[in-house]
Amino acid sequence: MNSSPSVKIVSKCFVKPKTILEESKKPYYLSPWDFAMLSVHYIQKGLLFQKPLHSTDTLLDKLRESLAIALVHFYPLAGRLSAQINENTKSYSVSVDCSNSPGAGFIYATSDLCLADIVGPKYVPLIVHSFFDHNRAVNHDGLTMSLLTVQVTELVDGIFVGLSINHAMGDGTSFWNFFSAWSEIFQAQECNKTDELYLKNPPVLKRYIPQGYGPLFSLPYSHPDEFIRTYESPILKERIFCFSSETIRLLKAKINQVCGTTSISSFQSLTAVIWRCITRARRLPIERETSCRLAADNRGRMYPPLPRDYFGNCLSALRTAAKAGELLENDLGWAALKVHQAVADHTSEKVTQMIDQWLKSPFIYHIDRLFEPMSVMMGSSPRFDKYGCEFGMGKAMTLRSGYAHKFDGKVSAYPGREGGGSIDLEVCLVPQFMEALESDEEFMSLVYF
Incomplete structure (x- = not known):
């Protein structure tokens, strides 16, 4: 540089x-x-x-x-x-x-x-x-x-x-x-x-x-x-990890086979990997609870559903949690089932309850209070057609984000440039945890270079 x-x-x-x-x-x-x-x-x-x-x-x-x-x-x-x-x-x-x-x-x-x-x-x-x-x-x-x-x-x-x-x-x-x-x-x-x-x-x-x-x-x-609180992120390392479509396909198949199901998605499978590997990198006490959240679009979960092109906010941060010890002692399928269950449980009734709760007692999100320390938050989505935005310059070389919403454990998911179900993860961690993640064999064996 x-x-x-x-x-x-x-x-x-x-x-x-x-x-x-x-x-x-x-x-x-x-x-x-x-x-x-x-x-x-x-x-x-x-x-x-x-x-x-x-x-x-x-x-x-x-x-x-x-x-x-x-x-x-x-x-x-x-x-x-x-x-x-x-x-x-x-x-x-x-x-x-x-x-x-x-x-x-x-x-x-x-x-x-x-x-x-x-x-x-x-x-x-x-x-x-x-x-x-x-x-x-x-x-x-x-x-x-x-x-x-x-x-x-x-x-x-x-x-x-x-x-x-x-x-x-x-x-x-x-x-x-x-x-x-x-x-x-x-x-x-x-x-x-x-x-x-x-x-x-x-x-x-x-x-x-x-x-x-x-x-x-x-x-x-x-x-x-x-009700307004400013937020300053800690000093972070931010790295893009790429996962090929073939790696994602094999990971999903392996997890579904282990769990005896076909319902766990590619993204839920990858979320389970990143949750376990970041938790291992942090070397948490076995009794320490660690949570994993996923941003979920509520448009299709509403009753009646909102249009797919509804312009506005319509999302929830779904949560699952486990003690660090049980997350790491059990296999990857166990974590994937936890993630999958959090998504499956997010019904139209849950969405309605959330809206009713806000109407009775309005609240404002604050980043430092919304996400627990030592948690993992999966934001954005690999489903958005981000590389379809070309502006007469052809396909973009890569995607990047600004300062906003970054903290230790924030992960943003993007479609991989190669398409076909490939996924890029933008991972933000404090330096010592990033170094430990990069030494994690389970995680790095899946990364495409």
């Missing part, structure tokens, strides 16, 4: 929807799931491309033009949060103002880095955090900050397109639906369909509001200081 890599902001502007829809002139209301996200970070994910043959100025123009069209479909992302406070009744409400806003952010930056500086090192370099706007911002900051910022960073031989989206506006499904739609519109532009407004999977913007409630929810506070 260069001796002192840097990222220099060249220009900043705002992009508004190309067409102002009538519905965008009204307040846009949030659901209970969205309110719960006000004190966590923006979602920050991006793709690294080889530099295209045409000029960067041409690329930037096309990105801005297609973004303006994409924002017609996703107009709340061009707005700002708006707070309504009643100190007498101790109530704090938030909605989205889509009409009094400069729009979504668009940043152009340059760097003296090369592609090899990003994909070459064993650990993800910290400079990657500079490829994203809203560093360390929490979602409540959307009162004054853009709810979406695109940062395009030009490297010596590459382009990084990084998105920061306010997590109160949507979850990972919503994030990648937007990224894909924007790319789809860009590709349509390339075919000279400049005013292309048709999307294969248009977002469903109408938020889920439980019957008999809303549309505006209130938190029992009179000042944001009562």
